[in-house]
Amino acid sequence: MTKNRLLRMDNVGIVVESLDDAISFFSEIGLTLEGRGTIEGEWAGKVTGLGNQHVEVAMMVTPDGHSRLELSTFIKPSVIEDHRTAPVNALGYLRAMFTVEDIEEMVERLIKKGAQLVGEIVQYENSYKLCYIRGAEGLLVGLAEEIGDKKDKA
Known part of the structure; x- marks a missing residue:
């Protein structure tokens, strides 16, 4: 029997209070708004386990088109944590x-x-x-710049 294999990672989801603020922040980093819309109904709640839900979603994509960030703000049910x-x-x-x-x-x-910078910009070896x-909203984001050996191979 053949083992089922992973095909790709489609996106990472983050729940935010203000979709507009989050879109603005991630746009400043360099992601592009791919689409924005509303998802509602029991079918969606069956996936999340939240029942009848109403969520506004924005999909942001990286410049290479390979990675996506799904930003969501819950209208119903309200955020609990x-x-x-x-x-x-x-x-x-x-x-x-x-x-x-x-x-x-x-x-x-x-x-x-x-x-806000959490600590400081550090250099890891020559990489x-x-x-x-x-x-936006205190979301933690990591930034990396390839330098030295890694950058030379790009």
């Missing part, structure tokens, strides 16, 4: 990592838009510069 202020080492904590051309310039731009920032 908020994990945005949880520390990075909290179980189940979510962060998305993006590779950028110039990490210092990106961080500077995002700070002007209200983001990457890395940092975490808290962006």
Whole structure:
């Protein structure tokens, strides 16, 4: 018998309060709004286990077209928990990592838009510069810039 195999990862989903703020933030990083719409009804609730739900969704896509971020804001049922202020080492904590051309310039731009650098920009060997920032609504985002050996192979 042949083992079922993974075909791809379609997206990562994040629930937000303000879809507009989240779209603006991730657009500043370089993602493009691919589509926006409303999902409602019992069929959707059967997938999530929430029953009859009403959600506004925005799908953001990376420049290479391979990765997507699904931003959702729940109209019904209302949000019951908020994990945005949880520390990075909290179980189940979510962060998305993006590779950028110039990490210092990106961080500077995002700070002007209200983001906060979590620690500092660090260099890992001769491969990457890395940092975490808290962006729209306190969402944790990682940024990486390939340098040295990695960049030369690109």
